[in-house]
Amino acid sequence: MTKLKGNQKEYDLIVIGGGPSGMMMAGRAGEMGARVLILEKNKGLGTKLQITGGGRCNLTNAEFDIQKFLANFPQSKQFLFSPFSKFSSENTFTFFEKKRLPLVVEARKRVFPESQKANDVFKTLERYVRSGGGEIKTDSQVTKINKENNKIVSVETKKGEKYFAHNFALATGGASASWTGSTGDGFKWLNKLGHTVKEPTANLVPLTTNDRWVHKLSGITLSFMTIRFIQNGKTKLKKTGKILFTHFGVSGPLIINSSFEVKELMKKGHVTASIDMFPDTEENLLDQRVLKLFEKNKNKVIKNILPEILPKKVAQEILQLPDINLLEREVNSITKEERKALVKKMKGLSFDISGTLGLEKSIIADGGIALEEVNFKNMTSKIYPNLYLLGDILNINRPSGGFSLQLCWTTGWVAGSDVGEKLNN
Ligand SMILES: Cc1cc2nc3c(=O)[nH]c(=O)nc-3n(C[C@H](O)[C@H](O)[C@H](O)COP(=O)(O)OP(=O)(O)OC[C@H]3O[C@@H](n4cnc5c(N)ncnc54)[C@H](O)[C@@H]3O)c2cc1C
Incomplete structure (x- = not known):
């Protein structure tokens, strides 16, 4: 004592x-x-x-x-x-x-x-x-x-x-x-x-990426999408809901609640995220929707009409991606292959995960x-x-x-x- x-x-x-x-x-x-x-x-x-x-x-x-x-x-x-x-x-x-x-x-x-x-x-x-x-x-x-x-x-x-x-x-x-x-x-x-x-x-922390187009969408929310986390070509985790783009990557409760599993995956290798912005629409049906939009607006520049189905800033960033590169193109000049590539991108907008924010920004x-x-x-x-x-x-x-x-x-x-x-x- x-x-x-x-x-x-x-x-x-x-x-x-x-x-x-x-x-x-x-x-x-x-x-x-x-x-x-x-x-x-x-x-x-x-x-x-x-x-x-x-x-x-x-x-x-x-x-x-x-x-x-x-x-x-x-x-x-x-x-x-x-x-x-x-x-x-x-x-x-x-x-x-x-x-x-x-x-x-x-x-x-x-x-x-x-x-x-x-x-x-x-x-x-x-x-x-x-x-x-x-x-x-x-x-x-x-x-x-x-x-x-x-x-x-x-x-x-x-x-x-x-x-x-x-x-x-x-x-x-x-x-x-x-x-x-x-x-x-x-x-x-x-x-x-x-x-x-x-x-x-x-x-319970936001995820980061070095892909600049993501940073440029900072402040934009997609309120209904599916995100897949992919490793070695295989989907390891899939979640549907809301995502918030930030100046360092992606955030929001859905992302924060995926952070533990994503971190575990990263211990085994490289992780890519892929966003399906139309999770309820099959690729061929989305293609038909885009085709209808194109037919209605044949002589317009695509960057002015895609915002009818996507948030304007998101549409602009997608159209500028090097493998799409359609921003200033008139709709009537876009080939079937280019349109299909665009639709594929809207169903699988991918970026590399570089990590998470640090302890200072984490909830736990x-x-x-x-x-x-x-x-x-x-x-x-x-x-x-x-x-x-x-x-x-x-x-x-x-x-x-x-x-x-x-x-x-x-x-x-x-x-x-x-x-x-x-x-x-
Ligand atoms: C931004 C943010 C938002 C959150 N929102 C939620 C939410 O909405 N819902 C939810 O369930 N959880 C939330 N959390 C998590 C939640 O706050 C923590 O899980 C919870 O505070 C942990 O409580 P605790 O008592 O274990 O420790 P803490 O709340 O961390 O308290 C520990 C205390 O110990 C003191 N201390 C440390 N070292 C010493 C020392 N050497 N001598 C004397 N005192 C010391 C500290 O000053 C502190 O006051 C959030 C966390 C963050 C960062």
């Missing part, structure tokens, strides 16, 4: 990091009677939480069937059944609504606060922490974690303060958007403590502590039973749509409950 000096206080729980997972755990343990301290290095809590969902906070996904919900965690669902059976997305819904934060369900079952303000989610959680008597020390960067055998005993901050507790939680987040405070500190400590940590890389980072080293019944380390591991610190791949924050609520609530139960037993 550590001997405390002078007025040094021992907490039941110290949570390192005041993001959504840390606040949830602190609030839950506090309401069950634990003496809790949150140490947060920023000037306030929940910096990343407040920018989620473009400032609206997609706080969970209203898929209340746990099996179906966990189908979104293909590599980790076997670990997550236990915590999700204790606190699921349905519990999240009730939790926030009971705390007088009305929620709304939008497309793809994404859940937002009715006020459309991430800040309201943040305020609800901060109140939860304070109402349980939790102490919050901001501007308190933890720089050292001290252990005795397989027990964490204290932490030290940059200011030279030392804090003691019976239990500790690493809720320092991952390594995406580090300006919010998630600089991967937890990963470094876990390594030192003897845990296995997979190096974080950008995930894949990487983190190996799941085999975590006890998912209570979210503790299997090496240090008084060390809890929450949220983005876990190596869990998932799509966008509220699944990341749900992981924070679930792991935070289960861990907080465990601390409370330890006290009350």
Whole structure:
């Protein structure tokens, strides 16, 4: 047992990091009677939480069937059944609504606060922490974690303060958007403590290309298309929906949610993307449509009529591609072969994928502590039973749509409950 000096206080729980997972755990343990301290290095809590969902906070996904919900965690669902059976997305819904934060369900079952303000989610959680008597020390960067055998005993901050507790939680987040405070500190400590940590890389992130015509379409959205990711001549992944062109490549939820698989493919070799702008129309039917358009406008320049069936900027870029090269041509001069090549291009507009944007632009980072080293019944380390591991610190791949924050609520609530139960037993 550590001997405390002078007025040094021992907490039941110290949570390192005041993001959504840390606040949830602190609030839950506090309401069950634990003496809790949150140490947060920023000037306030929940910096990343407040920018989620473009400032609206997609706080969970209203898929209340746990099996179906966990189908979104293909590599980790076997670990997550236990915590999700204790606190699921349905519990999240009730939790926030009971705390007088009305929620709304939008497309793809994404859940937002009715006020459309991430800040309201943040305020609800901060109140939860304070109402349980939790102490919050901001501007308190933890720089050292001290252990005795397989027990964490204290932490030290940059200011030279030392804090003691019976239990500790690493809720320092991952390594995406580090300006919010998630600089991967937890990963470094876990390594030192003897845990296995997979190096974080950008995930849920836009894709990049060096093909200039894509960059030139920056700001254009195709609201219904099919994109195929092709390797060695074979389609490896196919998705239908909306795509946004940017000055570096392509983005939008569909692309962001393909980034993990595309990155995995790129480890094996070159990847090409191919967009079908008319996924519902067979090539021969599209050809007939273009033929009709041509017959109606025989004496016009093609660049002035193609925008009848394609966004103008997209039409212009396609017509300028070296293998099409029709921009200034009068329709009556276009050969059948040239028309067919154009139609083929509209069904398979391809560009090379060069990679993804970096960690700073990613929603999450894949990487983190190996799941085999975590006890998912209570979210503790299997090496240090008084060390809890929450949220983005876990190596869990998932799509966008509220699944990341749900992981924070679930792991935070289960861990907080465990601390409370330890006290009350
Ligand atoms: C732009 C953007 C939009 C997003 N939108 C959504 C969305 O709509 N829905 C969704 O589900 N997910 C979204 N996410 C993902 C989601 O924000 C994260 O999964 C979530 O914030 C992870 O929570 P966390 O508690 O694990 O860590 P974080 O939120 O990263 O919090 C970690 C905290 O620990 C603190 N900390 C770190 N090191 C130390 C230290 N040494 N000492 C003290 N404190 C420390 C940090 O300052 C930070 O406050 C988004 C992410 C981004 C970047």
